[in-house]
Amino acid sequence: MRLKQDVGDRYLVLQIGPLALVPGIFVAADIEPRPAIKRIFADARHVVGHEVIAEAVDTSLSRLQIDAIDLYQIHWPQRNVPMFGATEFDPSKEKDGPSVREQVEGMAALIKVGKIRYYGLSNETAWGVCEFHRVAKELGVAGPVTIQNSYSLVSRGVDNDLAEVLFREKMSLLAYSPLAGGIKDLTFPADHVKAPGCYGTLVAVGARYVDKVPFICDPSAEINVSGG
Numbered sequence: 743m744r745l746k747q748d749v750g751d752r753y754l755v756l757q758i759g760p761l762a763l764v765p766g767i768f769v770a771a772d773i774e775p776r777p778a779i780k781r782i783f784a785d786a787r788h789v790v791g792h793e794v795i796a797e798a799v800d801t802s803l804s805r806l807q808i809d810a811i812d813l814y815q816i817h818w819p820q821r822n823v824p825m826f827g828a829t830e831f832d833p834s835k836e837k838d839g840p841s842v843r844e845q846v847e848g849m850a851a852l853i854k855v856g857k858i859r860y861y862g863l864s865n866e867t868a869w870g871v872c873e874f875h876r877v878a879k880e881l882g883v884a885g886p887v888t889i890q891n892s893y894s895l896v897s898r899g900v901d902n903d904l905a906e907v908l909f910r911e912k913m914s915l916l917a918y919s920p921l922a923g924g925i926k927d928l929t930f931p932a933d934h935v936k937a938p939g940c941y942g943t944l945v946a947v948g949a950r951y952v953d954k955v956p957f958i959c960d961p962s963a964e965i966n967v968s969g970g
Contacts, residue, residue, distance in 0.1 A: 769806065770813035772864060772890075773798045790820060791840040792848035799857050814852070815862040815890060816845060823867050842873045843881075850883035862888030862916070868903040875911050886913065893917035 773790055790798075799814060820839035824831055849861040863871060863886045871889060878885035889908065893900050893915065900908075900915060908915060 768812045769808065770815065770862075771802050771806075771811050772815040772817040774817040789840055790816060791844050792851070795845065795848040796852065799852055803857060810856055811858045813860050813862055813888060814849070814858040815864050815888070817864045819863075819866055819870050821870075823870065825865065842870070843877045846874060846877045846881060846883065846885075849886075850878075850881065853884055860884070860887045862886050862890065862913075864890040866891065868907045871904070871907045871911065871913070885911065888914045888916050890916040890918055892919045894920050894922045896922050 773795060799811065802811060803809065818825075820837075822832070822835045822837055849858070852858045853861070861884075863874065866874075866889055871886070875885040889904075891900055891904070894917070897919065900917075907913075
């Protein structure tokens with residue numbers, strides 16, 4: 743069971759009660775390093791460093807009424823990385839943010855006191871995963887055990903260098919958007935991806951899939967299913 747902070751935490755407890763009383767549940771939550779985190783912190787902090795990670799975990803534990811989160815993930819890298827299907831790295835977009843070391847130290851401290859059991863990454867690159875593991879080994883602490891990235895017939899970025907990293911670091915892929923936000927649902931006509939409010943109309947997240955719609959909706963179209 744994966745939860746978004748704040749709204750997800752409260753909704754779940756409202757629906758089924760304190761998770762500590764529900765047997766057999768594995769709780770995975772994440773922290774979002776973006777302005778959305780303003781919902782959680784009154785002073786609008788959104789740099790996910792050691793203190794913010796610790797406070798975010800405490801707020802989730804309190805809302806969920808549990809003692810520990812099984813898997814805690816960093817939802818986005820805060821450094822400059824290609825996002826939402828972009829394939830080119832642009833050095834001109836460099837920006838300040840917390841170091842990987844600070845985030846590893848923050849997660850290690852939470853594991854040490856028993857507030858989380860494991861941690862993972864999301865929307866990460868091969869370099870990012872390698873750096874988290876390099877720093878973790880240097881510090882003698884646990885590295886990330888999972889990565890949650892987009893993966894589907896039309897989103898195959900994991901199949902390249904990232905696949906080797908996950909294999910060698912013994913990490914699991916938690917694939918999101920296996921239907922590309924609904925674009926691959928063949929029960930709808932091909933032009934449904936352009937309907938108002940559809941995932942495909944959201945330039946920041948869905949547009950990366952739209953150019954592949956003809957291949958999805960036309961069974962006779964040729965598509966390279968082995969990669970790329």
